[in-house]
Amino acid sequence: xxxxxxxxxxxxxxxxxxxxxxxxxxxxxxxxxxxxxxxxxxxxxxxxxxxxxxxxxx
Numbered sequence: 679x680x681x682x683x684x685x686x687x688x689x690x691x692x693x694x695x696x697x698x699x700x701x702x703x704x705x706x707x708x709x710x711x712x713x714x715x716x717x718x719x720x721x722x723x724x725x726x727x728x729x730x731x732x733x734x735x736x
Contacts (some may be wrong), residue, residue: 709715
């Protein structure tokens with residue numbers, strides 16, 4: 679199969695799209711570890727709640 683040399687799209691826009699996807703992934707990773715995003719879905723338990731959820735050895 680011969681490579682198609684008739685490109686119907688602009689390669690720069692493909693590279694720009696890949697860069698934006700990478701930036702979105704980095705943005706979401708920083709949201710997961712940031713304390714400045716109050717609306718993030720997962721919240722850390724309070725110290726009292728954390729102590730109650732530990733498995734007790736017995």
